[in-house]
């Protein structure tokens with residue numbers, strides 16, 4: 524790789540694109556070459572992302588004017604990157620796609636959850652699934668990575684150690700996520716109008732959420748599993764809190780469960796096991812993760828049954844999107860995985 528990697532971002536006026544610009548401006552090995560927006564073409568980045576005023580003098584270009592670069596991040600709505608497959612191939616050898624277009628490896632799983640056949644089934648499986656804690660080695664030197672969904676990231680990271688250790692019943696897991704409004708991107712609509720959105724606790728996907736497919740793929744790893752997943756919007760801008768109920772196959776005490784999590788995550792730079800006896804923040808809470816690439820994971824065993832409750836929290840725009848895309852890029856290009864991701868968050872916030 525060249526000492527300075529030329530990076531462009533397609534869909535950079537959106538929320539995940541804005542976070543990527545913020546992170547990559549601080550990356551010592553990156554020069555941001557171009558950032559795209561159709562709506563804001565010609566306007567400065569600071570006009571759209573006010574936190575970046577004085578941080579850069581870049582302006583947005585329309586997608587059609589983007590030039591070849593070393594690595595391309597795609598922050599476009601679902602379906603847009605697969606539609607532009609040839610354009611993407613011609614622009615950059617290395618691609619990190621933040622959309623859902625290439626997350627699934629199996630065409631039948633895609634059709635079942637997205638309700639239509641994939642437009643390029645031949646490409647499924649050619650992207651590495653973007654959670655580094657699960658796919659780090661495949662990412663080193665890879666040319667294509669597909670970042671995971673934010674709800675899927677929070678859920679998978681909470682449950683992965685238990686599924687990998689094969690200690691939970693495979694057909695009974697129930698997950699509820701509470702999510703912030705930035706999950707929906709920066710396009711406004713009737714559901715995001717302030718009087719409608721403010722103060723809401725809105726069950727928007729009691730069943731059928733598409734991210735369930737990623738959970739089945741990544742937690743099942745070829746085994747037949749069921750994840751009973753529901754999602755609720757709450758009055759928060761950033762953040763996902765996943766509360767997962769799993770049922771243990773064996774009578775494991777909390778010490779044994781600690782051991783499973785410590786073995787899986789003890790060496791992980793972006794995962795913290797959070798389970799305190801006292802204080803306000805005894806279990807993971809997305810509020811203090813805003814702007815960080817951290818995933819906090821905690822658990823509690825129900826002493827009266829074999830139920831284990833796992834609580835996992837992330838910032839959807841960071842560990843659930845742009846933050847997750849940067850370690851993938853770092854591994855693809857041979858940088859230290861943690862480069863440009865040192866922010867530890869704010870307290871109080």
Ligand SMILES: NC(=O)c1ccc[n+]([C@@H]2O[C@H](COP(=O)([O-])OP(=O)(O)OC[C@H]3O[C@@H](n4cnc5c(N)ncnc54)[C@H](OP(=O)(O)O)[C@@H]3O)[C@@H](O)[C@H]2O)c1
Pocket residue numbers: 533534535536537538539540559560561562563586597598599600601603621622623671672673705706707708709710839840843844
């Ligand atoms: N928000 C999250 O928490 C989150 C988490 C994980 C993954 N994702 C995924 O990441 C992707 C981006 O999400 P986001 O929240 O950043 O969305 P967003 O805020 O709505 O931004 C979308 C971006 O795509 C551009 N765009 C839209 N339609 C386009 C088209 N037809 N041709 C070219 N450019 C187009 C927009 O540019 P204009 O200025 O021209 O409109 C904007 O820059 C989505 O696929 C989303 O599912 C989002």
